[in-house]
Amino acid sequence: MNERIIDLAARGEGRGWATSWYEASARARIDGLLDAGSFREVIGPEQRRMSPHLPLFDLPRAFDDGMIVGSGRLDGSAVLVAAQEGRFMGGAFGEIHGAKLVGLLRAALKLKPAAVLILFDTGGVRLQEANAGETAIAEVMRAIMRVRAAGVPVIGLIGGRAGAYGGGGLIAGTCSRLVVSEGGRISVSGPEVIETNKGAEEFDSRDRALVWRTMGGKHRRLTGGADAYADDTIEAFRQAALDQIGRAPAFDLATLEAEQRRLEERLVRFGDCRDATEIWGQLGVNDPESVPALTTADFETLLVSLGETTHDAR
Amino acid sequence: MSGWRREREARDARIEAGRSHAEGKVVAADKVVDLLEAILRPGDRVCLEGDNQKQADCLARGLSQCDPSRVHDLHMVQSGIVLPEHLDIFEQGIAKRLDYSYSGPQGGRIARMLYGGQIELGAVHTYLELFARYFVDLTPNVALIAGVSADRDGNLYTGPNTEDTPTVVEATAFKNGVVVAQVNEIVDRVPRVDIPGDRVDFVVEADKPFYVEPLFTRDPAAMTETQILMAMMAIKGIYAEYGIRRLNHGIGFGTAAIELLLPTYAERLGLKGEIATHWALNPHPTLIPAIESGWVKQVHCFGSEVGMDRYIRERSDIFFTGADGSLRSNRAFCQTAGLYACDLFIGSTLQIDLTGHSSTVTQNRVAGFGGAPNMGSDPHGRRHPSDTWMKAGREAQVTGDPALMRGRKLVVQIVETFGDGLVPTFVERLDALELAKKIGLELAPVMVYADDVTHIVTEEGIANLLLCRTADEREQAIRGVAGYTEIGRGRDRAMVERLRQRGIVRRPEDLGIEPLDADRSLLAAKSIKDLVHWSGGLYEPPAKFRNW
Amino acid sequence: MEKLSFRHTTSRALPGAKAQAITGVVASGNLEVLLERTLPPTECTVEIETPIRGYGEVWEAVVADFVARAEPGGLRITINDGGARPDTVSLRLLQGARLMEV
Numbered sequence: 029m030n031e032r033i034i035d036l037a038a039r040g041e042g043r044g045w046a047t048s049w050y051e052a053s054a055r056a057r058i059d060g061l062l063d064a065g066s067f068r069e070v071i072g073p074e075q076r077r078m079s080p081h082l083p084l085f086d087l088p089r090a091f092d093d094g095m096i097v098g099s100g101r102l103d104g105s106a107v108l109v110a111a112q113e114g115r116f117m118g119g120a121f122g123e124i125h126g127a128k129l130v131g132l133l134r135a136a137l138k139l140k141p142a143a144v145l146i147l148f149d150t151g152g153v154r155l156q157e158a159n160a161g162e163t164a165i166a167e168v169m170r171a172i173m174r175v176r177a178a179g180v181p182v183i184g185l186i187g188g189r190a191g192a193y194g195g196g197g198l199i200a201g202t203c204s205r206l207v208v209s210e211g212g213r214i215s216v217s218g219p220e221v222i223e224t225n226k227g228a229e230e231f232d233s234r235d236r237a238l239v240w241r242t243m244g245g246k247h248r249r250l251t252g253g254a255d256a257y258a259d260d261t262i263e264a265f266r267q268a269a270l271d272q273i274g275r276a277p278a279f280d281l282a283t284l285e286a287e288q289r290r291l292e293e294r295l296v297r298f299g300d301c302r303d304a305t306e307i308w309g310q311l312g313v314n315d316p317e318s319v320p321a322l323t324t325a326d327f328e329t330l331l332v333s334l335g336e337t338t339h340d341a342r
Numbered sequence: 343m344s345g346w347r348r349e350r351e352a353r354d355a356r357i358e359a360g361r362s363h364a365e366g367k368v369v370a371a372d373k374v375v376d377l378l379e380a381i382l383r384p385g386d387r388v389c390l391e392g393d394n395q396k397q398a399d400c401l402a403r404g405l406s407q408c409d410p411s412r413v414h415d416l417h418m419v420q421s422g423i424v425l426p427e428h429l430d431i432f433e434q435g436i437a438k439r440l441d442y443s444y445s446g447p448q449g450g451r452i453a454r455m456l457y458g459g460q461i462e463l464g465a466v467h468t469y470l471e472l473f474a475r476y477f478v479d480l481t482p483n484v485a486l487i488a489g490v491s492a493d494r495d496g497n498l499y500t501g502p503n504t505e506d507t508p509t510v511v512e513a514t515a516f517k518n519g520v521v522v523a524q525v526n527e528i529v530d531r532v533p534r535v536d537i538p539g540d541r542v543d544f545v546v547e548a549d550k551p552f553y554v555e556p557l558f559t560r561d562p563a564a565m566t567e568t569q570i571l572m573a574m575m576a577i578k579g580i581y582a583e584y585g586i587r588r589l590n591h592g593i594g595f596g597t598a599a600i601e602l603l604l605p606t607y608a609e610r611l612g613l614k615g616e617i618a619t620h621w622a623l624n625p626h627p628t629l630i631p632a633i634e635s636g637w638v639k640q641v642h643c644f645g646s647e648v649g650m651d652r653y654i655r656e657r658s659d660i661f662f663t664g665a666d667g668s669l670r671s672n673r674a675f676c677q678t679a680g681l682y683a684c685d686l687f688i689g690s691t692l693q694i695d696l697t698g699h700s701s702t703v704t705q706n707r708v709a710g711f712g713g714a715p716n717m718g719s720d721p722h723g724r725r726h727p728s729d730t731w732m733k734a735g736r737e738a739q740v741t742g743d744p745a746l747m748r749g750r751k752l753v754v755q756i757v758e759t760f761g762d763g764l765v766p767t768f769v770e771r772l773d774a775l776e777l778a779k780k781i782g783l784e785l786a787p788v789m790v791y792a793d794d795v796t797h798i799v800t801e802e803g804i805a806n807l808l809l810c811r812t813a814d815e816r817e818q819a820i821r822g823v824a825g826y827t828e829i830g831r832g833r834d835r836a837m838v839e840r841l842r843q844r845g846i847v848r849r850p851e852d853l854g855i856e857p858l859d860a861d862r863s864l865l866a867a868k869s870i871k872d873l874v875h876w877s878g879g880l881y882e883p884p885a886k887f888r889n890w
Numbered sequence: 891m892e893k894l895s896f897r898h899t900t901s902r903a904l905p906g907a908k909a910q911a912i913t914g915v916v917a918s919g920n921l922e923v924l925l926e927r928t929l930p931p932t933e934c935t936v937e938i939e940t941p942i943r944g945y946g947e948v949w950e951a952v953v954a955d956f957v958a959r960a961e962p963g964g965l966r967i968t969i970n971d972g973g974a975r976p977d978t979v980s981l982r983l984l985q986g987a988r989l990m991e992v
Contacts (some may be wrong), residue, residue, distance in 0.1 A: 048868060048869075050869075051563070051862070051868065053915055055912070072910075073912050073922075073924050074910055074924065074926055076968075083891060086891055086941060087941065088891065088916050088939060088940070088941050088970050088971060088972050089916070089939070089970055090915070090916040090922060090970055091912065091922065091924055091968075091970065113915055115915045115916075115917040115920070116915055116916045116917060210871075210890045211889050211890065234885075234886055235885045235886075236885050236886055236887070236888040236889060237885040237888050238885070240888065240889060240890050244889075244890060246890070320888075320890050321874075321879060566978075567978075567981060568975075568977050568978065568981070758975065758977065759975075759976070759977065760975040760976065760977070764942060764945070764973070764975060801977045802977070825976060825977060826948045826951055826952055826976035826977075831947070831948075831951055857981065857984065858981075858984055858985060858988060
């Protein structure tokens with residue numbers, strides 16, 4: 029365990045404005061999320077556990093391989109936390125990056141924290157170390173199952189530039205609860221991948237309004253893909269994480285069957301929709317076109333009025 | 343007698359020929375090629391409206407489909423070479439000679455075609471210069487223009503992007519030329535008349551709305567600490583010192599950062615009302631926070647900007663709007679305003695040499711000039727004083743009778759010492775000179791000449807070239823802000839220190855600025871979404887700038 | 891990757907007691923700087939790994955100016971560069987020194 033390391037440059041502390049989650053570095057997010065001064069990093073940057081693969085491609089490495097893991101306190105309770113740095117290699121999973129998260133989750137089995145928080149910010153698997161990355165995704169999902177089965181909720185927080193794509197999207201699907209902000213995106217195939225495979229007529233990746241209404245935070249929240257919607261501030265994510273820890277469902281057969289039912293019903297109900305706005309319309313949103321422009325408060329009001337976006341599944 | 347009306351008779355004959363493809367003045371989109379083949383004559387001077395923003399794209403496609411055996415050797419006189427069709431017509435032999443001013447996206451291709459001899463080049467102009475020549479020796483025989491809507495009499499509504507249209511039409515319609523307008527729709531009554539119908543001979547209902555590029559949108563999310571530092575220095579070291587109220591900004595991130603620091607950093611310096619009140623400027627979205635905070639008195643625009651229309655309508659105290667409520671822009675008038683009525687131009691460039699000449703030409707691209715050389719020059723015809731102008735004049739005055747002193751326009755280059763890919767901004771010799779030699783240009787494409795530049799702002803400091811008294815001082819002042827480029831590292835350190843004592847070179851600390859305070863928290867808006875919030879939801883950014 | 895290493899002597903130790911700090915991130919045009927207080931009080935080393943070759947002289951000048959300005963005695967500084975411009979390097983180094991002075 030090391031001294032807490034902060035990235036002061038990315039913080040707005042003491043300047044009277046809320047720090048944007050989207051803009052903050054992974055370290056700044058952890059620092060603002062947890063109780064002040066409580067974070068203890070494991071395998072910190074001074075240990076220089078860097079990717080053994082990137083030098084083969086003449087690519088720069090990062091001291092923490094873009095994954096910061098450790099322990100801390102959230103409103104007094106002990107938690108474990110992992111954060112991806114979305115600006116380094118798009119937050120992609122490599123060997124060290126993945127191993128640090130797997131190790132943290134395994135430690136959770138012993139330490140039994142109040143929760144494990146995963147701060148997603150990833151495009152998926154790192155191409156240069158794809159085998160190790162893919163393996164890591166599988167190991168992380170297995171480890172999350174075990175942690176949840178042991179009664180420890182795993183909360184995913186998604187609001188970074190890179191979103192939660194590829195294997196990151198799969199892992200997010202295994203969490204107990206997900207918190208997302210407007211800028212956060214959750215999906216498996218990214219916009220460019222879809223366009224490359226299916227053509228721009230199917231999905232124009234440069235139409236960013238389309239990208240966000242298909243994969244973005246509001247859509248995921250409306251369709252139950254995420255369980256809470258947070259303003260784009262570190263403080264809002266902290267509050268949402270606290271709320272969700274208490275609401276995490278038990279990891280048992282009933283929950284899994286409920287999740288299966290939820291997903292099947294969703295497919296039946298919305299399978300023929302050609303655009304997210306059609307889904308929102310069917311959900312009972314009066315003016316679907318206006319959803320992207322809604323403020324957080326108005327969006328929360330809308331969610332309450334729809335009344336069906338909370339569920340006991342997942 | 344008839345010997346004095348030949349042009350008019352020729353014009354009437356062209357219109358007569360065109361009428362067989364029209365119903366009255368209205369021409370269907372699928373008849374464009376027939377129309378153009380009927381009204382054009384080989385060797386005609388043609389303005390195919392390609393502005394900085396809006397494009398007569400339907401007419402451009404039509405022209406490129408004309409039969410080169412009927413339509414050939416045209417002399418194109420238009421401000422923007424923007425669409426591929428603008429150059430296709432040269433490859434097809436439809437056009438032969440070119441006079442233009444801006445070719446941003448086609449800069450690489452135009453360089454290759456000039457080198458390959460496919461284009462006979464007249465000159466690369468500034469906007470105002472080309473417009474001037476429309477009335478002297480480059481008057482179009484045919485103008486192909488674009489608008490939002492027209493009625494059956496040809497009354498034209500240009501929409502907020504009026505831009506070059508009135509100038510082009512003025513020169514063509516009143517000198518026996520033929521004017522063809524493409525519009526998005528034909529209506530019974532236009533919202534306002536930007537061009538009276540008796541100046542428009544044919545109206546084409548286009549197959550799709552004309553294209554407009556969002557050229558002036560800078561995403562605050564991409565703004566760096568370095569750009570913020572430079573903006574702080576410009577505000578404190580230039581705007582505040584000279585009391586700059588009337589100004590024009592370029593389109594770079596450095597100037598956008600200045601706009602976003604007005605309601606925050608500049609407000610804390612107590613400068614509200616003292617600086618940046620009257621503008622010749624496109625409606626930059628990054629100016630919204632300053633407008634909403636009461637900084638800006640008024641803005642006249644060259645053109646509009648995608649997504650700003652509703653906002654402008656609701657802020658008619660600030661912008662020039664028509665009786666219908668929408669923006670009325672006008673490039674020729676706004677360029678004139680920038681030349682004669684602004685005390686400062688500030689913009690960025692790609693290369694600056696040791697004397698201060700600057701250019702946006704790189705080895706393989708001829709981007710053209712647009713308006714920058716006009717904005718960024720000291721107008722010798724100016725005769726009205728202002729405190730700013732006179733102060734700059736006093737600084738530049740070396741000899742002569744003080745009673746005959748005149749002022750100076752401030753022309754500021756705001757640049758980072760290294761550009762993308764670690765390419766140095768400061769160079770011994772401009773690439774423009776090499777390019778001019780390679781493609782045989784008589785005049786090297788210099789954007790702003792050294793004798794017009796008054797200040798250079800970089801992340802290392804401000805060089806005040808007005809105060810330099812010798813060529814050596816000038817060179818060292820430029821080296822003194824050139825950072826870690828080879829030019830910067832080649833400075834005479836002792837001399838730069840002496841220039842610093844005289845205030846010719848000023849560092850952030852000389853201005854009381856701590857570089858570590860140059861933080862994104864100073865930006866009034868940190869994202870496009872913030873700009874939407876500032877505008878009360880009136881700004882509607884194009885899809886490519888959204889992340890919601 | 892090009893590896894560069896510079897060693898400087900300073901007239902004092904950098905004030906403050908912080909043992910280590912990190913600032914910046916390895917991304918295009920950016921870099922991360924790790925600072926550790928592990929050297930004798932008037933020594934400073936700066937090690938750099940950069941994917942952009944051929945800028946050794948520029949790095950040398952940037953580092954020398956930083957050392958003259960911040961007097962970072964006692965620090966071992968390690969940089970993972972993502973192709974940052976020299977002014978960004980200067981800024982991150984100064985930010986790092988400020989973090990260590992807390």
